[in-house]
Structures are given as C-alpha cells and as structure tokens.
Amino acid sequence: MSTQPNTSASRDCPAATGESTGRPRRKRRGWRIAALVVLVLAVLAGGWYGLGWTLFYSSASAEREAAIKEARARGQPIWFSELEPPRVPPEEDGMPLFIEATKKLRFEIEGFHEALTRADGVAREGDEQGNRRVEERELKVVVEQNREALDMTRQALQKAIFRTPIDFQTRFPMGTQLAHAQSARDVARLFMAEFHLALARGETEEAARIIDDVYILAEVLKDEPTTVSQLLRVRITRYGTDALSLLLGRAELSPSLFNRLDARLASLGDGFRLRSTVLAHQAAIFTQLEHGSLDATLGGNGTDKGSSLFYRPQAMREQAALLRYHSAIADCVDDPGPNAWWRRRELELDAKQSHVTAIPALLVPLTNAVAQAGMNHRQSLVHARLAMRVDRYYRRNGRLPGALTEVLDDQMTELPTCIYSGLPLIMKPQEAAGFIIYGPGVNGVDDGGGKKPDIQEGPAAFRVIYKPASKAREDKDE
8 A cells, every 4th residue: 555745735824835934934034123223223322412412512512601701700709619709817817706705695485576576566555564574584684694695795896707607618608507697697686685685774875876786787697698697687787777777766876875886787788789699699609500400409408410420501501691680780789879770670570481401590599689688788878877977967957947958967967868759868757756768770660649658668668756754754764
C-alpha cells in the first residue's frame, strides 16, 4: 500500500508554510518604524526647543548685562553685599547697646497698646476723669516695668552711629529678620506712654524732652537699607509729631524748647530721602533672583531654584526689568512737584501692563507706596514747624494770624509750599479752638472745602486743638 503526502493538510497548516511568523514579524517591523519616527520627532522637537532656549538664554543674558552696565555707569549697587557699610569702632556704635536694651522689654500687662491708644484719644477728645485715671495707672505700671530698658535706650541714643546688624553676605536678603527695627517701635510706644503721663502731670518740659527722644529714636533706623525699616522710621517720627500737636494744645513752648524741637524737625526733614533705600531694595531683590525662584523671591524664602538652567533665562529677564524700573523710580522718588508724582505713576502703569516680566508689576506699586509715605512724612514735618510758629503767634496775640507770612522768623524766612503741587499751604481755624495746616495735594486744589482736608491732603495734615482753660485747671488740680 503506497502512501501519498497530504497536501491539503499542509495547505491548511500555517506552520508548514512559514506563515506562522510572517504577521508578528510585520508587526514588530511596524512598531520599530513607529518608534523610530517618534524618536526622530523627539530629537527634532528637542533640537528646536534647545535652539529656542539657547536664543532665549542669549537674549536674556544680553539684556541683563546691558542693564547691569547701565546701572554701574550710574553708580548704583547691583548686589546686596555691596551695601555693607564700613566698620566702626565698637565704642562708637550705639546699636549693640540698643539691642541689649530691647532684650529687656517687658509687656506683661495685657492690652498695653490698646491702653496707649485710648490714652491718646482721651488726651485729644477729653473723657471722664475716672477713665483717664485708669489709663494712666496702666501706662505707669508698664513704664516702671521697663525703666531699665528705657534708661539703656537713652544711653544708646547718645551715640551718633548705629550700624545695622544685617548679614549683607546672605544670598537671600528678602528673608532678613528685622527684630531690632520692630523693637524700636515698641520702645517708641513706651516713650509715648511716658509722654502721656508727663502731659497729665502738666510737665511741659519733660513732655517736650520725650518728644525729642522719639525723634532721635527714629533716626536709629536712618541708615537701614530696607523699606520696612524706613516705614518704621516714618511711623516712629509720626508718634513724635502727634505728641507735639497735643503738647501745643496744652501749653506754650519756652524759647529753648521751641528752638530745640524746631531744629530737630528741620534736621529730620532735610535728612530724609529714599533714593538709597530704593536702590538697596533693588540690590536685595536682584541678589535673591540670582539664587532663588520667582515665588521664593516674592515670598522671602531662600531656595536654589534660581541657579537651574530651566529657570535661569526668565530670572535674568526679571533682573534686567528690575534694574530698569527701580533705577527710574530712584531718579524721581525724592523729587517734589506734580511732574515727579506723575512720572512715578506712569512707571507703575507701564509695569502693570508688562506681559513679559512679573517682578516690576508687583514691586513698582509697592515702591510707589513707600515713596508716597516718604513724601507725606516730609510734608508733615514742614507742617509741624509751621504749626509751632502759628501757635506761638496765637499765644502772644490771642488770635490766629490773618496770613501765614505773619509767623515767619529768622529760622523760617520764607513760607514752605506743598511738596506735591508747589502751591502755598493752607491754614484753617477749627470749630473748636485751634487750627489745621495742610497742602492742596497733587491736583493743587483745596478739595476739603470746609475745615477738613480731603483724602489726598489729610495724611500729612497737622492739627492743633486748644484745651479749654477750665479743663486745663481741672487737670492741674488733680
């Protein structure tokens, strides 16, 4: 019996014809082609991205270097470390003793700051005698608890130099702690408590001396490079100016006290400028951007994200924009008149409209707010000096002057003008016995209309309200 090959079986069996491996091979070949295409596309995309990043990096670097070169040509600091002041002999530096004094501060009575605020309100508006006695007792206890700290502070204030205890070599200056500056405000509040106690006792000489101490305390922060410290300096000075307005309403200043406080106010006004502070703020942020991310810079925390290649081009662009805007603001931050005010405003609007960088849009408005506070501060000091002369005229003549030119003297030979508009200052009598002095503001118009300045004119206004004679005698009898 012969056997024939089963051709039908061989046709039906893929293994017999080799078809069992054909399709998987084609599939594998297809996947390889797809992977190769993806790889090629990835290489092309990476190449285009790398080329784009390289161009972005080169452009940002050139922009940054041009801004640095321009700032250097203007004599501006670039790095925070460049702000470090020269060393002084320890015996000439009052800061160590001041810091030691602040470590002894004690506020064990809850609500001291509220009691001080109420005491100020009582002194201005009048209140029940019993309420005033309660405030005075609370203030007296806190002052006595801090007598050692106050005495040490006054000893430190006799020094002419106060070197800030800031680490200028830090890579993250936005996180710098300013405990000493905050403590200066606490000391100023204690001085104000002393002032209210002296005022209640009718001790004019002592009250005036304390006001002068407040002014000297504010100048401890004069050389501080941070905007926060300068704002605290303004606030502490305002404590003294508010106290002066109360004192003028209670008693006449002796010629020696008048001259002492007038000279101090003139010195404070002449010595207050913010250009160096704006440039110091610029150097601090520039340094922070060099080593920290944008979020870390704005938040004041230190990270090393700024040194990464991915973040670097944007950081350099932010640095360049920072130098441009802050340099422009520094040039006009201390200039009086409406043109400088509008120039700062234009810079702020331009920064907000930028779609390329974030730092200027956030920081220029803050810097302008500091500039506004500085202008109000300088104007209020001028108002205080003029108010002292109006008060002297009133006490000598029994009436307010018909024109401010009647109060001029050898120390103030010309009437000062509004720092915003350059126009004459405004004096108006108050419904109660007293007066108010203010400037017409940026628009040059007395928008108050009546006896109150408007919201633009009010922050720097100086008001004196004379206490009725019967009330003054009542206080003295106590």
